Amino acid sequence: MNQFGEQIRLLREQCGLLQRQVASQVEMDIPMLSKIERGERNAKREQVTTFSKIFNFPEDELLSLWLADKVFEVIKNEDVALKALSVTENELRKMKMLSENSH
Numbered sequence: 001m002n003q004f005g006e007q008i009r010l011l012r013e014q015c016g017l018l019q020r021q022v023a024s025q026v027e028m029d030i031p032m033l034s035k036i037e038r039g040e041r042n043a044k045r046e047q048v049t050t051f052s053k054i055f056n057f058p059e060d061e062l063l064s065l066w067l068a069d070k071v072f073e074v075i076k077n078e079d080v081a082l083k084a085l086s087v088t089e090n091e092l093r094k095m096k097m098l099s100e101n102s103h
Helices: 003-014 019-026 030-038 045-055 059-075 081-101
Strands: none
Touching: 003 019, 003 030, 003 045, 003 059, 019 030, 019 045, 045 059, 059 081
């Protein structure tokens, strides 16, 4: 799974930008950007924001893909992966409800 890297490549191509143009704006070398696009390396959290600005693309959508890739890498080989995701989803919903009720 490499949804973040695929999205970055697609956005870069849609904008008609070369890897070297994007890499310089994100302050990384071209091979690193290439590896991110291919899913061989993960971008850093702060780079997600930069990519969002470069491509004028919603940061929360890129962040969702970035996080999904990270979660997938951790649980992909676990037999109870779906159950763990369900438990996590329930906990996140509880946290959100508590947060909304405290405001």
